[in-house]
Every structure is written in structure tokens, then in C-alpha cells.
Amino acid sequence: MLFEPVASMTLLRGKGLGLEVVLAERDFDEALAELEERLAERPDFYRGTAATAAFGAGVPDPEQIERLRAALGGGGIDLTALSGVPALAQLALGLGLTYVSAVPDGGAELARRRALRPKRDLHLSEGARSLAADFAGARADIAERRRQGETSVRRAILSQAQHRPPESVALALVEAPPTTLYHVGTLRGGQSLHNVGNIVVIGDVNPGAELVASGDIVVFGSLRGVAHAGAQGDSGARVYALDLAATQLRIATFIAADGGERARGSVQAEVACVQNDRIAIVAYDRVENLLGGTVH
Secondary structure, three states, rough: OOOOOOOOOEEEEEEEEEEEEEEOOOOOHHHHHHHHHHHHHOOOOOOOOEEEEEEEOOOOOHHHHHHHHHHHHHHHEEEEEEEOOHEEEEEEHHOOEEEOOOOOOOHHHHHHHHHHHOOOOOOOEEEHHHHHHHHHHHHHHHHHHHOOOOOOOOOOOOOHHHHHHOOOOOOOOOOOOOOOEEEEEOOOOOOEEOEEEEEEEEEEOOOOOEEEOOOOOOEEEEEEEEEEEEOOOOOOOOOOEEEEEOOOOEEEEEEEEEEEEEEEOOOOOEEEEEOOOOEEEEEHHHHHHOOOOOOO
């Protein structure tokens, strides 16, 4: 079957809940090639939709319908119906498709319906006429400004004070607050920890190891190495340990090379601090009572 080609005819268009493939008055082979090209450009755009093939007054043969069905199937489109003259009804039934009788051309039918609509005169109120004139004047004013190279809307003239750059903000160096260094594990001879702030060791500090802190030193274990608390001059810093047996204790500028003046019998948690210009060591549970009023 051959149809006369009409260049203005839309090949593929949406209709209702599906698609309509318009083959009326077109050469079938050319239309099919154009359809395959359009589907190849957007392979997934129409996927999952149903389509009706509109043949107008022509009657295709079954082989052409199968070729059309295959082309549409390649784009994920299901051919479900044929539209045209009544002679298509038997062909559609034999191919398992639905037959849809031909309807007048959509464009002509739309024009016919518009011609039948009653004419309505448009009447504007006085307020509406005033607004229309205002808008027309505004558009003319904007067009004139653009021709003169100005902006569409006039901008307020800024005063010299508004043009003045903002005053510069003075920057100040803010020192970071002291931190606490936590170490879990035994510190062996030759190892050392230094921190601007406090040092907390969860473990033992063996002889030959060194702790230096600008704040306090706390050892949850045996302290048998060198400990220097208040290293930046804080004589109020303290050294805490579960077993305080340091080879050298230093707090600020005070040094106790022999373990300091001790007030203990058995091994227990102790605190080293400065008392009366020397380093004293007292039991942890008695430090506030013995040194509360005299600790520097």
C-alpha cells in the first residue's frame, strides 16, 4: 500500500492516554523510516505507552502492520489499535488489535467547533481601562530609558556616606587555651611527653621517662621517672600519682631530686605540691586538710 506523502502531517502525537501514529496519506516506507529515526533519538521517552495507528482512507496489508508493530516495540511502545475506514476492522481483529472508526481531522474539527461558539464582547470597567493605560505608559517609559542607555528602573542616588567603605576591623591574636594530653600505656625509659596544659597518663612511667607540662600531671599508675609540672612558672601546679616515686620532681622553679618531703607510710595515691617554698608530698585524701591554706 502506498500513500501520498504530506510533509505537514504530524507522524507521532499524544492522544488521550496513549500515542497516535498518523500514517494517513503518507508513503508507508518513508513514514516507517521516519518513525524509527525519531524513536532512535529518544529510545526511552515513549517506553511503556500504547499506540493507535491511524491510516485514514487507506487499508494496509498485514505485513505492513507487523513491521509497524516491530518498529514501535523497539521503542517500548505497544501497538493496540488501528484507526481508519471500516475495512480495517477485519484486519485489526485478525491481528489481535482493536479497531477505532475514523473521526474528522482534528484541526478542522477544532476550527468547526470554535466557529460555532457564540461571540462574546469584551467590556472593560473604568478601573481596568485606567490600569491598561498605566501599564502602557510604564512600558513606553522603560523602552525610552533603554534607548538612552539607562536602567529600566531608576535607582535612588546614594549619599557619599553610603558609598564610604566599611571601617576596617582590628584583628587581635587570641591564644588557644591550655589542653589536656591523655596517654594510655606505659612510658618506658627514654620516652617523654610534653604539653602546654595538663598531662594524664593511664599507666606507669618507668625510670628514664619524662613528663613536662605547663599545668598539672596525673599518673594513674607508678610515677618513677622525671615529672615537671607548672613548667612555665605556675607554682600552683601539682603532680598526682597512685604510686609517687619519681626520680626527680619539679614544680615551676622548685626541684626535689630525692622525691620531696614525704608524709606517708604505705604506697597510696599521693600529691606533690609547693609548700613553704619547697616541694611536699602528701596523701591524696589529706591534701586539702594539710595544705589547703598554705599551698601557693
